[in-house]
Each structure stands twice: as C-alpha cells, then as structure tokens.
Amino acid sequence: MSVEVITIILVLITFAIYTGIGWWSRVKDTSNFYVAGQGVPTIANGAAIAADWMSAASFISMAGLVAFLGYDGTIYLMGWTGGYVLLALLLAPYLRKFGKFTVPDFIGDRFYSNGARAVAAVATIFISLTYISGQMRGVGIVFSRYLQVDIVIGVLIGMAIVGFFALLGGMKGVTWTQAIQYFVIIIAFLIPAFAISFQLTGNPIPQLALTSSDIVERLGEIQIDLGMTEYMAPFTDLSILNVFMITLALMAGTAGLPHVIVRFYTVKSVRAARWSAVWAIIFIGLLYLTAPAVGAFAKYNLIDTIADKPLEEVQNIDWVNKWEATGLLQLDDLNGDGTVNFTGGEDNEVVIDGDIIVLSTPEVANLSPFIIALVAAGGLAAALSTASGLLITMTSAVSHDIYYRIFNKKASESQRLLVGRITLLAALAVAAYVGINPPGFAGEVVALAFGLGAASLFPVILLGIFDKRMNKEGAVAGIITGLSFTLIMIGAILSPSIFGTEEPILNSFFGINAQGVGVVGMVLNFIVSFIVSRMTPEPPKEIQKLIENVRAPELDE
Amino acid sequence: MSQTLTEKQKWYWKKNIKLIIILLIVWFLVGLGAGVLFAEPLSKIQFLNVSLSFWFAHQGAILAFIILILTYAIRMDKLDKQYKEMLEEEKS
Numbered sequence: 148m149s150v151e152v153i154t155i156i157l158v159l160i161t162f163a164i165y166t167g168i169g170w171w172s173r174v175k176d177t178s179n180f181y182v183a184g185q186g187v188p189t190i191a192n193g194a195a196i197a198a199d200w201m202s203a204a205s206f207i208s209m210a211g212l213v214a215f216l217g218y219d220g221t222i223y224l225m226g227w228t229g230g231y232v233l234l235a236l237l238l239a240p241y242l243r244k245f246g247k248f249t250v251p252d253f254i255g256d257r258f259y260s261n262g263a264r265a266v267a268a269v270a271t272i273f274i275s276l277t278y279i280s281g282q283m284r285g286v287g288i289v290f291s292r293y294l295q296v297d298i299v300i301g302v303l304i305g306m307a308i309v310g311f312f313a314l315l316g317g318m319k320g321v322t323w324t325q326a327i328q329y330f331v332i333i334i335a336f337l338i339p340a341f342a343i344s345f346q347l348t349g350n351p352i353p354q355l356a357l358t359s360s361d362i363v364e365r366l367g368e369i370q371i372d373l374g375m376t377e378y379m380a381p382f383t384d385l386s387i388l389n390v391f392m393i394t395l396a397l398m399a400g401t402a403g404l405p406h407v408i409v410r411f412y413t414v415k416s417v418r419a420a421r422w423s424a425v426w427a428i429i430f431i432g433l434l435y436l437t438a439p440a441v442g443a444f445a446k447y448n449l450i451d452t453i454a455d456k457p458l459e460e461v462q463n464i465d466w467v468n469k470w471e472a473t474g475l476l477q478l479d480d481l482n483g484d485g486t487v488n489f490t491g492g493e494d495n496e497v498v499i500d501g502d503i504i505v506l507s508t509p510e511v512a513n514l515s516p517f518i519i520a521l522v523a524a525g526g527l528a529a530a531l532s533t534a535s536g537l538l539i540t541m542t543s544a545v546s547h548d549i550y551y552r553i554f555n556k557k558a559s560e561s562q563r564l565l566v567g568r569i570t571l572l573a574a575l576a577v578a579a580y581v582g583i584n585p586p587g588f589a590g591e592v593v594a595l596a597f598g599l600g601a602a603s604l605f606p607v608i609l610l611g612i613f614d615k616r617m618n619k620e621g622a623v624a625g626i627i628t629g630l631s632f633t634l635i636m637i638g639a640i641l642s643p644s645i646f647g648t649e650e651p652i653l654n655s656f657f658g659i660n661a662q663g664v665g666v667v668g669m670v671l672n673f674i675v676s677f678i679v680s681r682m683t684p685e686p687p688k689e690i691q692k693l694i695e696n697v698r699a700p701e702l703d704e
Numbered sequence: 705m706s707q708t709l710t711e712k713q714k715w716y717w718k719k720n721i722k723l724i725i726i727l728l729i730v731w732f733l734v735g736l737g738a739g740v741l742f743a744e745p746l747s748k749i750q751f752l753n754v755s756l757s758f759w760f761a762h763q764g765a766i767l768a769f770i771i772l773i774l775t776y777a778i779r780m781d782k783l784d785k786q787y788k789e790m791l792e793e794e795k796s
Contacts, residue, residue, distance in 0.1 A: 213762075221739055221761035228766045229735045235773045236724050240780075358752040358759060379758045381743040391740045398735075418784065421777040432770045439762035698720075699713045700787050 150510075154293040154520040161331055161524050162308055165324045165531070187413045191326045193426020196410045198329035200227075200401075200427070201434060202278070202533035203285025204593040206332060207526050211504030213442035217370075217378040219385045220442065222393040222662075226597075228428070228435050229394070230401025233605075235424035238402055239411040241612045241697045243420035248412065249540075250405040250604060251548040257611040259690055260619040261553050266626045268548040270603040271405045273630070275537045275544075276577060277596035278404075282537070283582020285530040288502055292473050293523045302582040305527070309534050310575045314568055321535050322413060328532040333433055335525020339509040339518055340437045343444045346512055353440035366447045373454060375491035378443070385660075392663030393594070399669055400597025403605030406533075406540035417701045445508045452511055453478075453497065454489035461487050466510035475500035538574055545570040595637055598665025602629035606672040614680075615694050621680025629672030636664040716787050723779050727772050734760065734768040 187195070205227065213220030245253055251271060255264025283302055290301025344353035348360035357363065367378040376383035382390060401407070411420045453461050458480050461467055470476035477498040478487060488496045506526060509519045546567035551558050558566075603626050610617040610625075638645055639653040640661040656664050685691075738746060738760040746757035754762075 218743075218758055218761060221765075224762055225735050225739055225765045228769050229731065232727070232731050232769050232772050236727060236776050354763070357763065358754050361753050363754050363758070379747070379755055381740075381747055381757060381761070387740065387743070391736060394736060394740060418781065421780055425774050425777045428770050428773045432766055435766050436763055695713070698717045700716050700784055702788075702791075 148516070150516040150519050151293060151295060153516050154523045157517075157520045157524045158294075158527060161528065164327060166308075166311065168324045168327060171323075187322050189414060189419050189422045190426050192322065192410065192414050192419075192423040194329040194430055195322045195325040195413075196407065196423060196427035197430035197434075198325040198332060198528070198532040199410060199536040200404070200407050200533070201329075201332060201431060201529055202593065203282045203526065203530035205434065205438075206336065206529035207285045207288065207505055208281075208502050208593075209505075210438045210441040210445065210508075211501035213439055214446040214504050215501050216384050217376060218381045219383065219390055220439070222385070222390055222397065223594075224435055224439060226394045226397025227401055228431060230398035230597075231424070231428050231431065233398060233402035234407065235421070235428065238408060238608055238612070239420050239424055240417050242408060242608070243411050243414065244417050244697050244701060245693075246412065248409075248547055249543045250408050250608070251544060252552070254604075254607055254611065254622065255548065255552060257690065257693065258607075258617075258619040258622045259687065260623065263607075263619055263623050263626070264548055264552060266623055266630075267604065267607070268544040270599070270626060270630055271544040271548075272541055273634075274404065274596050274600045274604070275406060275541045276574075276581070277599060278406075278593055279534055279537045279574075279578045280581035281593040281596070282530045282534040283578055285502070285526060286534075287582055288473070288475070289506070289523050289526045289530070292469065292475075292503075292506065293520070299583050302579055305531065305534075306575050306579045306582070309531050309538065310571065314571060321532075321539055322410075325532045325536065328528040329430060331528040332525050332532075333430070335521045335528070336434055336437060336441075336505075339512070339514055339522055340441050340444075342514050342518065343448065343508060343512045344440060347444050347447065353444070354436045357440040357443060362447055363443050366443055366450075369447070369450055369454075370491075373450070373490045378446075386658065388658050389660055389663050392659050392666045396598045396601050396663050396665040396669075397594060399601035399605045400599070400665060403600035403603070403608065404597070405544070405600075405604065406536045408608075409540060409543070410536075441505065441508060445504050445511065448508070448511050449499075449504075450489060453487050456487055458485050458487055466507055470503055470507060475503045534578065538571055538578075541574045542567045542570045594662040598637070598662060598668070599630065599633055601665040602633040602668025602672055606669055606676065610673075610676055612694070612697060614677075615691055616680060616685055617676060618680050618683055618686045620683040621676040621678075624679040625672040625676030628675040629668040632671055633665050633668035636668070637661045640664070712787065712790055716783065719783055720780070723776065723783075727776055730768070731772055735765045739765050 209223050212223055242253055247253055247256065251264045251267035254267040255261060283305070286305035287298040287302045290296055290304060291298040294301065340353040341351045344356045345351040347362060348356040350356040350359060363379055370376065370378050385393070411423065414420050414423050452464070453467070458478065462478065467476065467478070471478065479496050481496050482488070482494065488494050506522060509522055546563050550566045551563050555562070606629065607622045607626050610622070636653070636656050640651055640655060642648040642652045643650070656667060659667060738757060743757040743761065746760070747755040749756040751759045
C-alpha cells in the first residue's frame with residue numbers, strides 16, 4: 148500500500164473516533180456546552196489542555212522553526228512553556244474560584260461594566276481569529292501533501308469535520324475529543340523522534356541524545372562550512388532584545404489565551420484546577436522537550452541528504468518529488484553546476500518552508516509508511532483540537548458575553564444555544580477563508596495572536612485578582628491602549644503583507660519586531676490602568692468583597 | 705467570628721503570595737535569565753555536549769517550569785491543609 152492510502156485509512160479511523168466521542172458526549176444545555184458541566188477529571192482535563200494548546204504551530208511548525216533559528220528558536224520553546232507557569236500560578240486557580248463561564252465574564256463582573264465585558268469579548272474574538280488562521284494553514288498543508296487534493300478542498304474537509312463535532316458536543320464533547328487527540332499527537336510526535344534519534348546517534352531517547360551525542364556540535368560545524376549561522380550560538384538570527392521581547396510576549400500571551408483559560412473552568416475545584424495545570428505542563432513538556440531534538444536531528448539529516456549532492460539524484464528522491472509538487476520545497480540550480488548548493492548566502496539553491504520539517508522527517512529518515520501516515524494524523528489532530536477549542540471560545544464570546552449578557556438578558560437557553568451555533572458557523576466560514584488565503588507561516592501568525600493576548604487580556608485579569616483598587620475605568624482604558632497600540636504596530640511593521648504596501652510603514656518599534664511588540668503594549672496597558680484607576684473612584688464594596696472571596700481558600704471539596 | 709476568619713484568610717493569602725513570588729523569581733532566573741540575559745557568558749561553559757546556555761534555552765528551562773508548577777500544586781495542598789487544621793482548632 149502506498150503512503151497516501153495508509154494515510155487516508157489512518158486519518159479516517161482517527162476522525163471516526165473523534166466523531167464517535169463527540170456524539171457520545173453530545174449536550175443540550177448551555178452549562179455543558181461552555182464548561183462541560185464542570186465534571187472533567189484532572190488528568191483528562193490536563194490532556195485536553197495540552198491538546199487544545201499544542202496547535203498545528205507546536206506540532207507542525209515549531210521543530211522546523213527551531214531547526215532554522217538554532218539557539219534563537221528558544222523563543223518558541225521557552226515562550227510557550229514558560230507562560231504556562233504564569234497561567235498556573237497567577238490566573239488559573241482564582242478564575243476557577245470565581246467560577247463563571249468565560250474570560251469576558253470574569254472581566255465584566257470584576258469590573259462591574261458591560262463596556263469592559265464587550266472590550267474583552269472583542270479582544271477574545273481578535274485573538275482567536277488570528278490564532279485559528281494558523282491552524283487552517285496546518286490542515287491545508289497536511290491534506291494537500293498526503294491526500295493529494297487541492298489546498299482549498301483540504302481546508303473545507305477539515306472545517307466540516309471540526310464544525311461537525313464542535314456543534315454536536317460543545318465543550319464537553321470537545322474536552323473528551325481533545326484528551327484522545329492528545330494521545331494521537333504525542334504518539335505521532337514521539338515515534339519518529341525515537342526512530343530518527345536511534346538512527347543518528349544510537350540512543351533511542353531523543354531528549355537525552357540531544358546532549359549526550361555530538362550531533363548539535365557537528366550540525367554547528369556543517370552549518371558554518373555551508374555558510375549558515377552557527378547552530379548553538381545565541382542571537383545569530385535575532386537580537387538579544389528581540390529574543391527577550393518575543394519570549395516574554397509568548398509567555399504572557401499564553402497566560403492570556405482565552406481558550407486555554409476557559410479550560411480551567413471545566414474542573415470541579417480550585418485544587419483540581421491546580422493539578423490539571425500540573426498534568427497539562429507534564430503532557431506539554433513531553434512534546435516540547437522532544438522538539439529541539441527533532442529540530443536538530445531533522446536539520447542534520449536534511450543537510451546530509453541533499454547538500455552538495457547531484458541535483459538529478461536529489462530530485463529523484465520520492466519525498467523531495469512530492470514536496471516539490473506542493474511548492475513548499477523548491478530546488479533551483481542557479482549556477483547550473485548540477486549540484487545542490489545549500490547555503491545561507493546568495494548562492495543558496497534550496498528554499499524550504501519551515502512548516503514541512505516535522506512532516507517530512509520520517510520520510511527523510513526512510514521510516515515505514517505507517518509512521519509517515521501517523522505523523523499526518525497527528526498534525527491533523529493538533530490543528531483540529533486547537534481549532535475546535537478556539538471555535539467554542541469565539542462562540543461563547545458572541546452568544547454568552549455579547550448577546551446574552553449585554554443585548555438580551557432574558558434569552559432562553561435554547562435561544563443562546565442557537566446564537567452560539569450560528570456564530571460557530573460564521574466563525575468556521577471566516578476560518579476557512581483565512582485558511583485558504585493564509586497571511587503567513589503558521590508559527591509566525593500564531594505568535595501575533597499571543598502578542599495581542601499579552602497586550603490586552605493578561606494585564607487586566609492579573610490586576611483584577613491582585614490589585615483590589617483596580618476599577619473599571621482603569622481596566623477599560625488599559626485594554627484599549629494595549630490592544631490598539633499592538634494592532635497598530637503589527638499593522639505598521641507588517642504592512643507589506645497585510646495592506647500590500649511596498650515598504651513597511653515602520654521597520655520595527657525601537658528594534659522590537661512585530662512578534663515582540665505585544666510586550667510594549669502590555670507594559671503600556673499596566674501603566675495606563677494603574678494611573679487611570681488611581682485618578683478615578685475605587686470599586687464598589689461588593690466588588691471588593693468579590694475579590695476577597697476569590698483570594699480566600701476553598702473550604703470544601 | 706468573621707473577623708478572625710478574615711485574619712486566617714489574610715494569613716493564607718500572604719503565604720500564597722510569598723510562594724508565588726519565590727517561584728516566579730526562579731522562573732525568571734532559569735528562563736529569561738540563563739536562557740537570554742546571561743546567554744553570552746554561559747555559552748562559554750560546556751554542559752555535556754552542548755553549551756550551558758543552549759541547554760537551558762532548549763531543555764533546562766522547560767524542565768524547571770514543570771518542577772515549578774508541580775511545587776506550587778504540592779505547597780498549596782499543604783497550605784490548604786494547614787488552613788483547615790487552623791479552622792478545626794478554632795472550633796474545638
């Protein structure tokens with residue numbers, strides 16, 4: 148059987164399982180739709196958080212980004228895991244204690260203002276839409292390569308499947324589906340990692356092989372020989388300022404991601420929220436400790452396979468052939484000498500999209516077709532699990548926070564559910580459009596979503612818990628400042644790809660690029676909220692009582 | 705009654721904050737410290753087959769983050785227990 152046939156069979160089996168779970172755990176009331184009836188066990192919730200959070204960017208893009216950035220790839224490794232510490236220590240337990248449905252709910256109630264609720268809901272929609280566009284690119288790539296269909300059809304198939312079980316199951320269905328998806332993701336990531344590690348170093352544990360073998364050192368030497376940057380040296384691809392800023396933006400952004408925060412509402416107690424954070428970081432850590440090894444090994448293997456080899460020989464390799472057909476890998480014999488020059492300079496003849504590194508790794512290492520198919524299924528699981536979590540979050544922001552809490556306070560459960568489902572379909576349509584016309588690399592686009600989260604929601608939630616004096620005037624002014632500053636800066640720095648200008652309106656914000664500029668937005672947010680809150684009246688007594696209650700220990704379980 | 709309860713809750717909150725601050729200092733030092741701010745000097749130190757800063761950036765920091773969250777969950781369980789014991793003592 149060919150790789151393509153095995154892939155289709157495996158993908159169909161996993162999809163059948165997800166759909167079965169969605170059907171089995173389908174729900175009819177809003178509490179189950181949004182927060183799964185708060186009865187999800189800690190370990191399952193941990194796995195669901197891990198799957199929800201580890202998107203196509205983590206699975207498909209990250210090892211590739213690390214492979215090309217070398218040391219500076221730490222922005223993704225450390226940024227995406229380090230934010231988890233902020234989330235687990237500073238936000239999750241208190242938001243669970245507060246115990247409502249959504250993030251705008253907390254912000255709206257804590258700041259006794261529908262204005263704050265609306266701003267938070269809009270920020271949620273912005274972040275989620277930016278984020279979901281990265282997922283759709285991932286789905287498109289997997290389908291276009293392995294099912295040999297047009298990327299447009301691939302995205303449409305993916306959206307139909309996500310929509311099907313998100314509509315059916317709501318949060319409860321999504322939670323259980325995501326828990327299963329985690330295991331598909333991690334198995335699909337680890338098996339080729341073990342195999343390639345054993346093949347290259349003789350040590351099957353990639354996490355240990357990274358430091359116990361001399362591969363990183365050898366990779367560094369080969370890269371210098373070929374004229375690329377040194378792999379192990381810091382700040383060769385990004386300045387120290389940008390590495391610091393982007394890492395911090397990804398950290399704070401992770402903590403402010405509404406679709407991840409809402410996961411902590413689905414457990415039954417504050418203690419369970421703390422422990423599901425523990426399980427989640429263990430599950431996430433398993434992939435994140437493997438990714439740097441996969442990145443280094445894959446890069447080494449790739450250079451070893453194609454650099455300085457005769458062009459004709461390289462083009463006859465099956466995987467090179469098929470990736471060339473997708474346009475994500477381009478070989479061009481510029482100097483006409485018949486060999487492939489793979490360098491960091493002008494004479495480079497290899498253009499590789501970072502998003503194909505993980506997907507092509509098993510093929511480059513000549514692993515069995517079953518493993519290649521497994522990786523495709525894992526990539527789809529990662530993209531679909533995150534996409535469905537984001538869809539639910541956007542749906543809640545519109546149907547619960549905007550429609551029910553602001554426009555129609557008398558709405559019945561079935562009306563709210565109906566609005567939720569209509570929103571979900573609309574969001575699907577937008578996501579499909581963006582997936583077909585992607586604005587950039589999955590990892591880069593996702594990083595922008597994190598910057599927006601860091602600049603808008605993270606400060607206001609943090610201050611809502613830890614600063615009793617913070618009032619609605621401060622919070623609203625802070626969110627608006629942070630969000631609009633960051634949006635304007637991203638727009639100005641990336642204007643060529645967003646607005647089609649010839650030159651960027653701004654090259655950078657004092658040396659900080661678009662992915663890191665969210666940190667500046669975040670600092671502005673903190674400063675503005677602090678100043679405005681001190682110049683306006685303190686929050687009402689009952690709000691101060693509410694904050695005290697959120698801080699107090701939970702008595703019974 | 706509610707006054708004494710507030711005292712204990714205040715004690716609980718203070719303990720909680722202290723724990724968070726300590727853990728976040730460690731978080732900053734191993735992550736943004738060893739991985740970014742002090743990366744240049746630490747990259748001259750060899751650790752196994754890579755440089756120390758590279759190890760922190762690609763693996764060490766992530767391991768530390770896992771341990772930090774685990775520590776927080778364990779310490780908070782202990783604090784919850786202490787708090788409950790204090791309340792029981794009060795009653796008896």
